[in-house]
Amino acid sequence: MSVTAPEQAFYSLSGDGVELVRLSPGDGGGWAYESVNSITSTNGSLLKIQGLATDHSTSRVLALRQQRSGVQILELDMMTARARSLLTLPGVELQSFAIHPVTGEIAGYSGTQHMLVVIDPMTGMFRRVELKSETTLLDITFEHAPRPVLYAVAADHALYSISLQNGELGRVTVDAKVRGVRALDFIPGVGLVALGEQLYHLDLSSGRVQILSGELNSGLHELAVVDRRLQRKTRVGYVRSRETEAGNMLEWMTDEEVHNLGFWVVRNDAVTGEYKLVTPRLIYGQGNSSRRRYYTFVDRMAEPGKQYTYFLIDVTFDGPVARYGPVVSEAPFTASVE
Known part of the structure; x- marks a missing residue:
């Protein structure tokens, strides 16, 4: 599959996390930003979202909302930006999350506690995996493979793999022209796509990079790609x-x-x-x-x-x-x- 095909839709969040934004190729290689809508609950209340994650196995985009009492996982309607609550975890604090493509488990990252929280969405039960590094992570995503690898981008924009067994981080080498990466998504048949100063396609086996866009708005954060070919x-x-x-x-x-x-x-x-x-x-x-x-x-x-x-x-x-x-x-x- 190719990257940036007409069947693909790229979504991000505004800087304050209250607006869903769609990115699309424009004229002359530039990319246009289109506001989908402010993110609201089913009763119309305005919501502030911390993270997005694509579940390609069910063609859904999920959203992460941190509250004082805990974290809430929501399903997001990408046409209206209306969010429906799926799961609430009291006493848990997360900054980003990803969906395991095989088991459907939710892996969440807590920067304050330097750990991963692996959640069973059916029961709400979760286990903690302490990270062996205090490196601050910005976003995580799973590779689509028989035994998926969890990848993360750190605050210094470096790329890492993370072991769900022991919490160890391994540095992943990519081309130096990748700048300012702050969000990731993995598209089946395409590979890892990263949001930074530009939009990048990263070939993890060779370390090569394909630049997909011109300069992007620095206020955008998070990345979710919906590929209708997978539907x-x-x-x-x-x-x-x-x-x-x-x-x-x-x-x-x-x-x-x-x-x-x-x-x-x-x-x-x-x-x-x-x-x-x-x-x-x-x-x-x-x-x-x-x-x-x-x-x-x-x-x-x-x-x-x-x-x-x-x-x-x-x-x-x-x-x-x-x-x-x-x-x-x-x-x-x-x-x-x-």
Whole structure:
């Protein structure tokens, strides 16, 4: 996929965080700024937003609002800038956040406590990951990959990777012409896009940079990219589970497959809250197909009697783009295609 295609929409926030702004290519290589609207709640109250994050698996943009009592996660209507509350976490303070493309977990960054907060959006349960550095971070985003890497941009505009296991930061080298980066988003099939003095496309494997825009307004912060090409996804008719002698069987059917490489299955443990990729390898799909297809997967490693929640992840040739579920089962998931 190309960057800055007509199907893509780039959004940012005004300096005070109360206005949603759309960025678009203009004449002569310049970029135009168009106010979408002031950000309001469903009852019309004006809201101040600290962060934006794109959930490409559900084609949603979420917003972060810090309050005295805690943090609020909202779903943002990008046409009207109207925000609907999804989750409130009392006693938590966050400055930025990102959506895990496989599990749907929310990773939030707290600069005051130098830690990450990893939140299960289904239950509101969260765990803390202490960062091994006091480097102040401005924004974070996940790579779209089987085991996604969390990337961050720091106050000195340097780029880092962050381990969710031990909180260690690793410096990422990019071309020196990248200046003033303060916000990030990762687009499946495109890569990492950064908002700084200009808009940049960063190739993390080579360190090369593509400049996408002219000079940008320094008052803009945060970045969310909506790619409408990702909204045409494989159509899954159903996902369900049933108990068999071999364990819990997950079954699903597709009515149509679009650019579909295959599927993963992710399992969540109700007791520990841990998400785990349980498919030992990708269950291959049909690429592009208008024929109905049936799939099964048996989880043989789950413990009998424990409650698990499963998600089906659709993986295109550009990475994971859709998440189906949850499917809840209480028993212990070989893959086959009929």
